[in-house]
Amino acid sequence: MISQSTIDTLRKTEVGARNLFIDGVQTAGATGATLPVISPIDGRPFASIADGNAADVDRAVLAARKAFEKGSWSRAAPAFRKKVLTKLAELVERHADELAVLGVRDNGTEIGMAYKAEPVSAAGTIRYYAEAIDKIYGEIAPTADNVLGLIHKEPLGVVGVIVPWNFPLMIGAWKIAPALAAGNSIVVKPPEIASLTLLRLAELAAEAGLPEGVFNVVTGRGAVAGEALGLHMDVDAIAFTGSGPVGRRLLDYSARSNLKRVFLELGGKSPNIVFADAPDLSQAAVVSANGIFRNSGQVCVAGSRLLVQASIYDRFMDELLKATTKLKVGDPLDLGSDVGAVSSAEQLTKNLNFVAKAAEEGARLVTGGERILTETGGSYMAPTIFENVTEKMQLAREEVFGPVLGVMRFDTEEEAVSLANATVYGLASAVWTSNLSTAHRMVRAINAGVVHVNTYGGADITVPLGGVKQSGFGRDKSLHAIDKYTDLKTAWIALG
Ligand code: NAD
Numbered sequence: 001m002i003s004q005s006t007i008d009t010l011r012k013t014e015v016g017a018r019n020l021f022i023d024g025v026q027t028a029g030a031t032g033a034t035l036p037v038i039s040p041i042d043g044r045p046f047a048s049i050a051d052g053n054a055a056d057v058d059r060a061v062l063a064a065r066k067a068f069e070k071g072s073w074s075r076a077a078p079a080f081r082k083k084v085l086t087k088l089a090e091l092v093e094r095h096a097d098e099l100a101v102l103g104v105r106d107n108g109t110e111i112g113m114a115y116k117a118e119p120v121s122a123a124g125t126i127r128y129y130a131e132a133i134d135k136i137y138g139e140i141a142p143t144a145d146n147v148l149g150l151i152h153k154e155p156l157g158v159v160g161v162i163v164p165w166n167f168p169l170m171i172g173a174w175k176i177a178p179a180l181a182a183g184n185s186i187v188v189k190p191p192e193i194a195s196l197t198l199l200r201l202a203e204l205a206a207e208a209g210l211p212e213g214v215f216n217v218v219t220g221r222g223a224v225a226g227e228a229l230g231l232h233m234d235v236d237a238i239a240f241t242g243s244g245p246v247g248r249r250l251l252d253y254s255a256r257s258n259l260k261r262v263f264l265e266l267g268g269k270s271p272n273i274v275f276a277d278a279p280d281l282s283q284a285a286v287v288s289a290n291g292i293f294r295n296s297g298q299v300c301v302a303g304s305r306l307l308v309q310a311s312i313y314d315r316f317m318d319e320l321l322k323a324t325t326k327l328k329v330g331d332p333l334d335l336g337s338d339v340g341a342v343s344s345a346e347q348l349t350k351n352l353n354f355v356a357k358a359a360e361e362g363a364r365l366v367t368g369g370e371r372i373l374t375e376t377g378g379s380y381m382a383p384t385i386f387e388n389v390t391e392k393m394q395l396a397r398e399e400v401f402g403p404v405l406g407v408m409r410f411d412t413e414e415e416a417v418s419l420a421n422a423t424v425y426g427l428a429s430a431v432w433t434s435n436l437s438t439a440h441r442m443v444r445a446i447n448a449g450v451v452h453v454n455t456y457g458g459a460d461i462t463v464p465l466g467g468v469k470q471s472g473f474g475r476d477k478s479l480h481a482i483d484k485y486t487d488l489k490t491a492w493i494a495l496g
Contacts, residue, residue: 002097002115004335010101011333015047018195020056020219021202023063024212029220030055035192040108040341041332043377049195052220054228057187060216061234064158064185067213074155074183078134081181085130088208092123095204099169099197101333107165107194108341108379109295110332117295118197121461122173125477128461129181132479141490150491155183156261157236159485160229162222162250163198164242165191165343166298166401171265172198174465174476175239180205180214182485187235188217189226191242193344195219222246233258239484241265241300244470263474263484265300265466267399268427270448271420272303272456275413276312278432279454285319291430291456293327293383296342297351297403301428301465303456305389305396306407307419313409317366317387324367324383331376341378342402348379351402355384358395363406364388391422399425413438417445426468430456449475 017034019026029050037047050056068074073081092099096119104114141149159179163171168190179186190198198217205215218225226246230238230253237260240250247264254260272291278284291303308316332340342348348371355369368384381403389396389406396406410416420429430452431442443451449467450459459465464475474484 002100002111006097007101007111007333007335010098011105015102015196017048018050018199018219020050020052020060021199021215021217022056022060023216024206029053035220037106037193037196038344039105040343040345040379041105041376043345043379046105047196049192049199049219052218052225054224056218056220057225057228057232060187060218061158061229061232063213064187064216065234067211068155068157068185070211072211073185073214076183081183082130082134084209085126085133085177085181088205088210089123089127089130091204091208092119092126092201095200096120096123099200102200103169103194103197104332104340106196107168107343108332109167109298110337110340111335113294114332117167118169122169122201125170125173125461126177129177129482132482133181136479136482146495148491148493148495150493152489152491153486154489156485156487157184158234159184159186160232160235160238161186161188162226162229162238162240162242163188163191165194166295166300168194169197169201171241171476172201174481175241176201176215178481179239179485180210182482184485185214186216187229188215189222189229190217190219192219192221227253230254231257235260237261237263237484239263239474241476243267247472264472265474265476266427266470266472267401267425268300268302268467268471269305269397269399269423269425270301270303270428271305271307271446272430273307273416273420273432273442274309274312274316275416275431275433275435275438276309277434279434281312281316282319284432284454285316286323287456289320289323289327289383292405293324293339293403296339296381298343298347298401299457301450301457303428303430304400304405306405307410307416308407309416310409310411317407320385321367324385327383329372329380329382339383339403342381343379345379347402348381351381351400351404354395354398354400354402354404358386358389358393358404358406361393361395362388363393363395366407368403391419397423413441417442421447424470427471428452
């Protein structure tokens with residue numbers, strides 16, 4: 001773990017103007033225009049990124065395609081790809097302090113969480129796919145004796161990676177690592193408000209020995225650089241994490257261009273269901289508070305709808321309030337802070353609009369609901385709980401992506417299932433119960449990509465992550481993710 005003195009030194013590091021990363025080198029954008037990087041810690045600019053456009057995306061895709069055709073990565077022995085990616089994992093670990101602090105200055109996540117979730121987790125992900133890639137075999141089909149049917153697994157070609165600002169390095173690695181391990185070339189479009197760590201990752205990849213042109217980064221605005229990538233005729237797939245509306249655009253771009261495949265990891269409105277027989281109510285309350293408030297609620301799987309069984313409602317709410325008010329919101333680069341800054345002033349305004357609407361619709365504010373620490377100039381928000389939330393309210397239906405929890409009560413298991421599934425989303429969920437049968441029934445009944453039991457979050461790289469319904473399709477993490485970045489090719493050989 002990182003020390004406070006290291007953090008205090010690194011937080012003063014000059015970052016300056018950052019270029020695009022194309023064909024193995026840093027390069028200015030076609031127009032020379034830049035975007036300021038504003039830290040949500042204090043609201044001040046501390047760097048700038050290139051405002052990449054369609055011409056820059058063209059350059060990056062061309063470099064990626066050329067590298068792919070050349071074959072020094074795409075057709076290299078898996079053992080070679082493993083060696084380079086293992087080296088990259090080591091470099092990410094070696095630079096973990098630097099990457100963690102850089103990322104926190106960019107997006108405001110509390111350092112304790114950012115350190116583990118960003119460089120440490122990204123390094124683990126890269127190592128996982130590096131180790132996997134020389135253990136995946138093609139197949140021999142069960143044919144008649146006079147024929148040989150071979151099923152090869154091949155990389156797709158050029159993969160576009162578009163990720164959000166909450167955990168750019170971790171989520172980026174979930175896509176970048178399996179795509180590279182399978183032999184693809186990539187063009188990454190980082191989130192405009194948190195691009196710095198992915199730019200650094202590309203540099204580290206070059207240092208690890210990844211051939212030029214295999215890993216390119218075009219920073220810039222989603223509606224410009226992101227759109228150009230989505231519409232590009234020579235991009236074979238887009239792996240996306242972000243909001244539903246942008247996910248829909250990407251499907252549209254695909255239909256209007258070359259029918260590239262699109263994998264969407266979108267938002268959620270995940271139910272966290274506490275039954276009266278939960279094994280330990282106070283522990284459940286602490287984990288539930290962390291499950292919505294850490295990283296200021298900017299977690300795709302955040303348990304943003306809390307469903308509590310009526311018979312323990314008051315007791316549980318007391319425990320939840322205790323756990324919530326204990327969370328210290330403050331400077332994300334202070335190891336003593338449990339919750340850091342909201343990623344941007346715009347996101348904070350969005351969160352406060354949700355609060356106003358919830359109050360207007362009749363939900364009862366239990367705690368929070370306001371901007372705090374205004375004297376810092378940064379974007380901080382008090383963890384916020386509303387109760388008496390009903391199915392029709394905006395707070396029960398729409399993703400806030402902020403530290404705002406809506407609480408509902410239920411009597412029966414059937415009612416819990418019905419409330420849990422009353423959403424267009426289906427990303428994550430949790431059930432707290434001592435009854436094994438209840439747990440298994442709930443796992444089957446809840447429409448979501450993951451059902452936690454007696455915990456929230458923390459699922460490691462060995463299991464898939466992704467949603468059902470409007471939370472998207474395709475899975476990150478685990479060996480299953482590799483399927484997204486490979487195609488099957490049949491060889492049908494007459495043996496005579
Ligand atoms: P966003 O959809 O606004 O942006 C995500 C990325 O898409 C950014 O890189 C952005 O620049 C790019 N983009 C924006 N407009 C684009 C366009 N027209 N064409 C192409 N690219 C475009 O999302 P956000 O605000 O960065 O992140 C928050 C959202 O992400 C939330 O809805 C959250 O639930 C979701 N999210 C989901 C997961 C998951 O695994 N399912 C994880 C984290 C975040």
